[in-house]
Amino acid sequence: MRSCVLCLEPITISTPKEHQHETYVSLGVDSLCFFCMQSLPWLQQSCLRCGLPMPISQPACGTCLSLNLYRDHTLAAFEYRYPISEMISAYKFNHRLEFLPVFSQSLYHQIQQYIHRIGKPEVLIPVPLHVTRLQERGYNQSLLLVKLLSKALDIPFLNDFCSKVHETEPQLKTPATQRYNNVQSVFELSLPASKAQYKHIAIVDDVVTTGATVEALSKVCSNAGVQTISVWCIARAC
Numbered sequence: 001m002r003s004c005v006l007c008l009e010p011i012t013i014s015t016p017k018e019h020q021h022e023t024y025v026s027l028g029v030d031s032l033c034f035f036c037m038q039s040l041p042w043l044q045q046s047c048l049r050c051g052l053p054m055p056i057s058q059p060a061c062g063t064c065l066s067l068n069l070y071r072d073h074t075l076a077a078f079e080y081r082y083p084i085s086e087m088i089s090a091y092k093f094n095h096r097l098e099f100l101p102v103f104s105q106s107l108y109h110q111i112q113q114y115i116h117r118i119g120k121p122e123v124l125i126p127v128p129l130h131v132t133r134l135q136e137r138g139y140n141q142s143l144l145l146v147k148l149l150s151k152a153l154d155i156p157f158l159n160d161f162c163s164k165v166h167e168t169e170p171q172l173k174t175p176a177t178q179r180y181n182n183v184q185s186v187f188e189l190s191l192p193a194s195k196a197q198y199k200h201i202a203i204v205d206d207v208v209t210t211g212a213t214v215e216a217l218s219k220v221c222s223n224a225g226v227q228t229i230s231v232w233c234i235a236r237a238c
């Protein structure tokens with residue numbers, strides 16, 4: 001019998017009748033029990049440009065209108081709050097790969113809701129890890145997510161589009177003011193520019209906090225000639 005990856009109880013209890021109308025019942029997240037699924041901080045309404053939670057969904061928030069962002073869209077499945085914050089940390093730093101299907105299935109559901117508005121990207125790219133960090137961790141958490149999304153959405157992925165050429169401190173341990181500066185010029189196009197000619201790509205990351213990392217990567221893509229840049233992430237921090 002399957003167990004819930006969060007509370008470890010067997011998944012035996014079916015959705016109570018009074019909850020059957022709720023949208024997350026049909027999300028297809030098959031490794032959580034109903035009660036844990038209900039406890040997750042699903043991102044309901046957000047700014048479609050930067051992904052920040054908003055009282056109502058809108059194409060761009062006030063902050064986006066005053067900034068010239070390289071990315072065109074940001075979609076997240078969750079707000080970066082407990083227990084998703086703990087699950088993502090465990091996934092990244094403690095090899096808790098059993099949480100991966102929860103992330104990919106939830107994000108897939110969110111993408112399905114919006115793909116008619118943002119359009120289907122031609123290719124998915126994971127946020128690259130610096131080679132030192134990759135050796136330390138043994139896996140790129142964004143690449144594992146990309147592989148599942150690529151299969152579910154039938155969109156190819158490229159792991160060698162960009163590389164991370166300088167190491168930075170883990171973002172969540174760095175004061176917010178330093179994060180933006182830290183990620184300037186840390187990414188480089190790895191493909192010859194002639195092979196990077198895409199109209200629309202989606203960058204996949206685990207958590208978007210200030211957005212500095214995905215902006216730095218979006219800048220590289222934009223400079224390579226990519227016209228539309230979407231960012232898809234498990235969770236968006238406020």
Ligand SMILES: [Zn+2]
Binds near residue numbers: 004033
């Ligand atoms: Zn559970």
Ligand SMILES: [Zn+2]
Binds near residue numbers: 047048049063
């Ligand atoms: Zn915004």
